[in-house]
Amino acid sequence: MLNMFFDDFAVGQVFETKVATVSSADILAFANAFDPNPFHLDKAAARCHGFPDIIAPGMHTLSLSLKLFFDLNLWDEAVLPSPGMENVRWHRPVLPDTTMFVRATVSQMLPSRSKPDWGIIKVHQETLDRSSGALLLTVDALHRLKRR
Amino acid sequence: MLNMFFDDFAVGQVFETKVATVSSADILAFANAFDPNPFHLDKAAARCHGFPDIIAPGMHTLSLSLKLFFDLNLWDEAVLPSPGMENVRWHRPVLPDTTMFVRATVSQMLPSRSKPDWGIIKVHQETLDRSSGALLLTVDALHRLKRR
Numbered sequence: 001m002l003n004m005f006f007d008d009f010a011v012g013q014v015f016e017t018k019v020a021t022v023s024s025a026d027i028l029a030f031a032n033a034f035d036p037n038p039f040h041l042d043k044a045a046a047r048c049h050g051f052p053d054i055i056a057p058g059m060h061t062l063s064l065s066l067k068l069f070f071d072l073n074l075w076d077e078a079v080l081p082s083p084g085m086e087n088v089r090w091h092r093p094v095l096p097d098t099t100m101f102v103r104a105t106v107s108q109m110l111p112s113r114s115k116p117d118w119g120i121i122k123v124h125q126e127t128l129d130r131s132s133g134a135l136l137l138t139v140d141a142l143h144r145l146k147r148r
Numbered sequence: 149m150l151n152m153f154f155d156d157f158a159v160g161q162v163f164e165t166k167v168a169t170v171s172s173a174d175i176l177a178f179a180n181a182f183d184p185n186p187f188h189l190d191k192a193a194a195r196c197h198g199f200p201d202i203i204a205p206g207m208h209t210l211s212l213s214l215k216l217f218f219d220l221n222l223w224d225e226a227v228l229p230s231p232g233m234e235n236v237r238w239h240r241p242v243l244p245d246t247t248m249f250v251r252a253t254v255s256q257m258l259p260s261r262s263k264p265d266w267g268i269i270k271v272h273q274e275t276l277d278r279s280s281g282a283l284l285l286t287v288d289a290l291h292r293l294k295r296r
Contacts, residue, residue, distance in 0.1 A: 037218070080197070081203065088233040
């Protein structure tokens with residue numbers, strides 16, 4: 001736990017996460033709970049769409065990508081609920097057994113004008129396939145953090 | 149299943165979903181899998197932040213809100229993987245046993261310039277607390293749909 005606060009971040013800082021592998025069972029569980037579209041659940045249906053296997057729901061890849069970033073344990077005391085996210089883009093289908101990691105770059109520092117005790121950092125996340133290097137997902141995540 | 153295609157949508161159409169209730173157990177399961185922050189997992193930690201109980205991870209409320217929209221079963225054959233989402237905003241903390249529904253308004257029709265067989269609709273989703281009417285979440289979701 002690095003216990004970073006708003007003031008410890010700066011535009012241009014880059015963080016790289018560990019990897020995570022998404023299994024067929026993980027995809028099925030997420031899809032059944034939140035996105036029961038046939039191409040997330042059924043290999044035959046996925047093949048009709050030209051995919052070799054089921055593909056992960058976009059929200060699954062996004063949730064996992066944010067988890068990879070959170071697992072860096074950059075902050076502890078500083079974190080407050082996030083105000084939101086921008087520019088979610090799913091660039092490629094994510095197949096079972098894909099191993100991915102995230103490269104996260106601080107892109108904006110937004111100190112609160114009305115509240116001197118916190119600010120928001122904008123972090124541009126790229127989720128990459130470890131084997132091919134292909135870009136799977138990008139998102140600009142907003143994190144609200146206390147100041148020192 | 150209404151089996152709608154891109155051409156069946158128009159700016160201004162409004163769809164209202166059924167309701168869903170998020171339990172403490174649901175929140176704990178999602179938080180453990182994707183966002184193990186103390187204020188999502190531990191009542192005492194949530195109280196330190198001024199919340200009366202644990203609060204749902206933003207990605208949980210967002211996934212559930214999209215599920216409510218998908219459960220309208222507006223399309224079947226037409227749906228293709230989504231390109232992305234814009235302007236995710238978490239307006240209020242979501243506590244256990246909150247019952248929510250989604251009001252979804254078609255805000256933009258984007259026929260593909262290069263591909264005559266599909267287009268993208270932008271849908272502005274508002275997730276509302278059924279008891280209080282309070283706005284919990286907004287998102288502009290992009291859905292790629294085949295044309296008739």
